[in-house]
Amino acid sequence: MEPTNLYPVKLYVYDLSKGLARRLSPIMLGEHTSIVVHKDEFFFGSGGISSCPPGGTLLGPPDTVVEVGSTEVTEEIFLEYLSSLGESLFRGEAYNLFEHNCNTFSNEVAQFLTGKKIPSYITDLPSEVLSTPFGQALRPLLDSIQIQPPGGNTFGRPNGQS
């Protein structure tokens, strides 16, 4: 087999409740995640898919870094993929704090890149919250919360970017 390049894929986990008393936070989704590959960090927020240098959002460096694996997917292909994701499944307006958030995106991308999912404790958090009557009650309120960590560059449509 000819040698193929393997690019490491990492998951950056930002614990949003760090420093804030967790019980006070109306943002029960306590973690924001992003995927880091090809020396860039990619995440999904209410502004759509964004990218920045690793750790370059306002949130600073991540609290946890999870090694997802490695991928053969080149940057070019990856950007194409992200572009079409941004057109379809991960448009900005599709953002929903509970069901279609940054972690959804990270999961999707991680699977694409490596076939693996991100740790379940992150993805299960929203449904855990939603399954409580309290969560259900708060849902309309929380639905309106949109998280967009500043410092990212919104991913545009394909336009000869790669």
Added chain:
Amino acid sequence: MPHTTSKSQVPVPVQMAQNGQTSRQPPGKDVSPSIIRVLVKTPNAQEEFVVSDDTTVSQFKEAISTQFKCNVDQLVLVFVGRILKDQDTLYQRGILDGYTVHLVIKSKNGPPPQPSGPHGPLLMDLGPREGIGKVVGNGGRQPIIPIRNTVPTPIPASEPEKAKAQSQIPQPRTAERMAQMLESPVIQQLLSNTELMRQLIMDHPEVQQLMKQNPEVGHILDNSEILRHTLDLARNPAMMQEMIQRPDMPRPPEGFWGNETNPGGDNALGRNYAELPDSLFGGIQDPLRENLFTEFMHGASSLGGTSHTQSQEKQDSKPMPRVLHNPPPGHPLSGPTPVAAAMDQCPSCHFQDDPQLLEDLSSGTRFTGSMLQLLVQNPHLAAQMMLFMGSPQLYEQMRQQLPTILQQMQLSDLLLALANPKASQALLQIEQGLQMLSTEAPALLPWLTPYLWGLGRSGFPEATAAGAQSKEASGPQGRGKTDTRYQPLAILQRLQALAGGYSQQMQPPEVRFRPQMERLRAMGFRNHNANLQALIATEGDTSAAVRRLKRSQAS
């Protein structure tokens, strides 16, 4: 790679039915080729394919290209992060029944779409966009397209300007993005509104003043593209946020606009915004922000006043914002107040308008001192109060503020809100309900904690101590309701009392202490001023004031 999983459905000894294709198979393949269902997933869609597992990838791609109506060359199949090569078979790559393979359809950049049928979803998206660019170009937007091409070139020129390397995003991306933004259908709609917006802007008296002082502004306003982009900026909080975060960044528009002025003063405002504690933006974007922006637009003058003092060096390229500073030269409000303006909305109105309050706050009477201390020690407490007054998002922003700012801002709002009997009544009811819940269904507590003001629990002992210093009579009443688990109620009431006391304090001491003054005078203390001072110092305690006066008389 799941090569080792056995195919239980066909446990047949060695049988190489199609040897020619599978010459690369590892020896000892013990199952015959079987039909598998493979899910091919694109970002936009997914299709199921039923194929034999010794289909080669290239054959698979052909089937896919027919299904997705694109060229085989455009297809990139990814499985478990590996790019599938044409000569492998699906089985070799470990693709078993029910597995999902990811598909990326490459778009064709540059070369015109091939005549052979429509391309994949990617290109279909690209098409209309280019169409928009071209069609609209005919409608007078011709300049857009050449600008798009020229955007990359001014970028390198503007690079050296950037002092901060805060984000090393390749510049072309930003510019490209902006260019793309302009091409979006949204802009088309804005086109129709540009006239309207221009009228609106021109009608603003400050703008007119600006235009007098700076003819370039008029030029900008006349330039529909710039207007359009400015409007888009204003309408798009996300983008505004980006620009805010990288205050040195928005240089690309310079090249884009073709001149040195930057319309809308958005960046000036944005920079002001950036002056605020960064945590204000803790990643939270909410509908409230729209309001903040409108407030900015209207409050441009007040903010302009402050930005004048900061980041002067950036002003050279921004004659318009600089001019903005001139109208409100003697703006009385100082630095913290725009902070207040930005963070609070209506609650801060009265605060802003009344710097007197600030003074009252900092006049270190024992009463306010204790109150301030209470809040300083428990900013979370104050923030929690805001939770009910504002919204969770606002609250989130609040609690990350410096304690001083917080207390300055929150204090009056807090107390004034508390002074509203109905509001505190409602709060009390909520607290009572929660208290009941806590006793009836403790299991719910973890989820209720945001509303339990539980954070203050650890600080509550000191809070109670601080609160106890107040001389209000309702203190004991609050204490009566305190149980070990549920102190917030007590605090609420105590604060309520403090609020009542504070609002009382807002009256001049003379008025407040009139009865005591009378008494002092009756006792023989004629010195009106000294009496007043003594009373103030002792918080209206007549006997203490007497002692004080005697002491001072004796000395």
